[in-house]
Amino acid sequence: MPTWDWRLSTAWSEGFRSNGEFKPVSPSSPAYRFERDMIRERTNAGLAAAKKRGGRLGRPKVLTPEQIEMARTMFANPQISSHQVAEQFGVHRATLYRHLNAPNP
Numbered sequence: 214m215p216t217w218d219w220r221l222s223t224a225w226s227e228g229f230r231s232n233g234e235f236k237p238v239s240p241s242s243p244a245y246r247f248e249r250d251m252i253r254e255r256t257n258a259g260l261a262a263a264k265k266r267g268g269r270l271g272r273p274k275v276l277t278p279e280q281i282e283m284a285r286t287m288f289a290n291p292q293i294s295s296h297q298v299a300e301q302f303g304v305h306r307a308t309l310y311r312h313l314n315a316p317n318p
Contacts, residue, residue: 275304276312284309 239245263270276284280302287298299306 275308276302281312284313288313 260270284298284302287293287301288295295306295309299309302309
């Protein structure tokens with residue numbers, strides 16, 4: 214009865230050379246496409262589960278609505294520069310302007 218030889222297994226050896234060195238898998242290979250599809254399925258399943266639990270998806274907001282209102286009142290004061298306002302909240306000026314110009318939810 215022949216024994217199983219791990220060196221002949223195509224499942225293990227996909228992406229490896231005969232001497233054991235890793236060989237990058239081509240994006241056009243079936244193994245690459247299969248792995249990419251598996252990653253996509255797991256990602257989508259995780260996103261769906263997070264939505265079902267009611268979790269927020271995406272990057273967290275840097276400024277709270279209260280901080281945005283405070284920044285608006287600070288901007289009303291002509292003696293305070295936009296750089297000082299941004300520094301007060303620990304964000305870049307572009308981030309501050311993006312939050313101030315965004316429509317209110």
